[in-house]
Amino acid sequence: MLLDVLQAAEAGGFTLIQDTVxxxxxxxxKCFINAALKRGEDVHVLGFEASETEVCxxxxxxxxxxxxxxxxxxxxxxxxxRSSFTVDQLTSQHITKLIKDAxxxxxxxxxxxxxxxxLRHHDPVVICQRLQELRKGGDxxxxxSLLHSDLHLQGVVGIVSHLASTVISVAPANYEHHTxxxxxxxxxxxxxxxxxxxFSVSEDATLSVQAKSRQxxxxxxxxxxxxxxPTTNLTFNLRLSEEERKAKEKVALPFVFSQEKKxxxxxxxxxxxxxxxxPDASDDFDEEDPDDDLDV
Amino acid sequence: xxxxxxxxxxxxxxxxKSSDFILVxxxxxxxxxxxxxxxxxxxxAGCKVCFLGLVQSFSHYSAVGQRLGVSLTQARExxxxxxxEGLKDSIGALLQEESSQGTQPLSYLRSPAAxxxxxxxxxxxxxxxxxxxxxxxxxxxxxxxxxDLSVLLSLGVTVGAILDFTLYCQATVCSELQGNMVILxxxxxxxxxxxxxxxxxLQRGLVHQCNLALHVEGLPTGYCRDxxxxxxxxxxxxxxxxxNQRKIFHFKVYDxxxxxxxxGTSSAVL
Numbered sequence: 001m002l003l004d005v006l007q008a009a010e011a012g013g014f015t016l017i018q019d020t021v022x023x024x025x026x027x028x029x030k031c032f033i034n035a036a037l038k039r040g041e042d043v044h045v046l047g048f049e050a051s052e053t054e055v056c057x058x059x060x061x062x063x064x065x066x067x068x069x070x071x072x073x074x075x076x077x078x079x080x081x082r083s084s085f086t087v088d089q090l091t092s093q094h095i096t097k098l099i100k101d102a103x104x105x106x107x108x109x110x111x112x113x114x115x116x117x118x119l120r121h122h123d124p125v126v127i128c129q130r131l132q133e134l135r136k137g138g139d140x141x142x143x144x145s146l147l148h149s150d151l152h153l154q155g156v157v158g159i160v161s162h163l164a165s166t167v168i169s170v171a172p173a174n175y176e177h178h179t180x181x182x183x184x185x186x187x188x189x190x191x192x193x194x195x196x197x198x199f200s201v202s203e204d205a206t207l208s209v210q211a212k213s214r215q216x217x218x219x220x221x222x223x224x225x226x227x228x229x230p231t232t233n234l235t236f237n238l239r240l241s242e243e244e245r246k247a248k249e250k251v252a253l254p255f256v257f258s259q260e261k262k263x264x265x266x267x268x269x270x271x272x273x274x275x276x277x278x279p280d281a282s283d284d285f286d287e288e289d290p291d292d293d294l295d296v
Numbered sequence: 297x298x299x300x301x302x303x304x305x306x307x308x309x310x311x312x313k314s315s316d317f318i319l320v321x322x323x324x325x326x327x328x329x330x331x332x333x334x335x336x337x338x339x340x341a342g343c344k345v346c347f348l349g350l351v352q353s354f355s356h357y358s359a360v361g362q363r364l365g366v367s368l369t370q371a372r373e374x375x376x377x378x379x380x381e382g383l384k385d386s387i388g389a390l391l392q393e394e395s396s397q398g399t400q401p402l403s404y405l406r407s408p409a410a411x412x413x414x415x416x417x418x419x420x421x422x423x424x425x426x427x428x429x430x431x432x433x434x435x436x437x438x439x440x441x442x443x444d445l446s447v448l449l450s451l452g453v454t455v456g457a458i459l460d461f462t463l464y465c466q467a468t469v470c471s472e473l474q475g476n477m478v479i480l481x482x483x484x485x486x487x488x489x490x491x492x493x494x495x496x497x498l499q500r501g502l503v504h505q506c507n508l509a510l511h512v513e514g515l516p517t518g519y520c521r522d523x524x525x526x527x528x529x530x531x532x533x534x535x536x537x538x539x540n541q542r543k544i545f546h547f548k549v550y551d552x553x554x555x556x557x558x559x560g561t562s563s564a565v566l
Binding site: 021024049051073074075076077079080117120121148150151 | 413416420456459460463464467468471472497500501503504505532
């Protein structure tokens, strides 16, 4: 499914790539940029955390003219007064103007690297509203962004993931040099599809999916040796015969309150002790049984 | 300078890697011996060093530096070392009469919410200074050392402001000037509500940005007289490939150095 998302050309999509310290998602982001460039689309990159050379390294040289890198990186907050794009300028009017200035009326792809930086400086709700405006605006075909999910509260990550039509979470796999991507895709009809795949990114920013992982959540090493039966080869007997098993099942467990025990307890036995209680003046003696409402 | 650490990290004063952002962190241990290592390493390599010493006095580093074979006083006089003594200058910053420019290096002491722009300006100006050596040559690529960054959290600076500061430093020192950066961060015990603003969040944010992360902890099995702790080396390649490599070494700190060895090969064991 990862390759489908990479090549898909649906309009109004928002793809979110989530990564953690254990595994960086920039490789996949670069694959997305490369795929969009190869399709002939304009790619506008809002770079806040990585430099232009880093983002453009390995991309196809013939299509690099269609890549517009809006330099947030050396100065994303305007401290040095020499940035061309600050984080405050991420508004729908400004972005639409930037895209129209690029003079190509074709579909544009907006890449945000990274959304974590933006969320550090602006309210998540405001950012989600702006992203939604950009999606519905019509000038942008697709928005792709990177989010470091371990740097935000879970709620914030959840808000942004809900907005996205596709969420790709990358994580390291059990054995070295492999990374796992869990792709969750929500179609327009509301159907949600999920898939987990091993993938790798090559030097020239192409994605190759190795194999589909097994049941998600179970990444076990192959057990070559079948589990041995531990009750064989012992000097004592651990097995039960039929009668022994029946007798075991008949045993009444001590703390289980079964019907027989209850009736045995409630039956008054002759000669048992009786408790005589004389309340004195300051005692608040309530005749009601406090356990009356218990259904035992 | 610890020769064994140099061979583990594959770098010597003569063959430096440039544009490196090295993060040194610790959890319930003391990783400041690595800061002393890097200080002597870069001074020996002839680099221009800007050191933000926020937690100890200059004489402390100078005394340890002498044991490792470098003289910090001489380096400072020659102009190779720019030292911001946080402890001594903080009194002056707090007692200043006029509410002067917010661009003073320690302006975060008076208004922590305003961020670390002043500190960054100090770093930028000291790193861009072109003062040459006595023999006419210029110093090597600039190096920024910070000891330690997590103390700013307890002074009221937010994690976001610190991460912005390190991003700007990385942009200037590593990307633009091809220099190196070494930052020490001290983390607290992992809590259940780990999403809260704190040193763990700061450490994760810095690991995302860095090239090499050295994490020092005590041994998981407890105290040992012969092994002072374990150090995890995490090589993170920025951007292209996602294949990181992590290795754990044990170390023992001596009076004049530290020795590093693979797990299980301590001299007390073999």
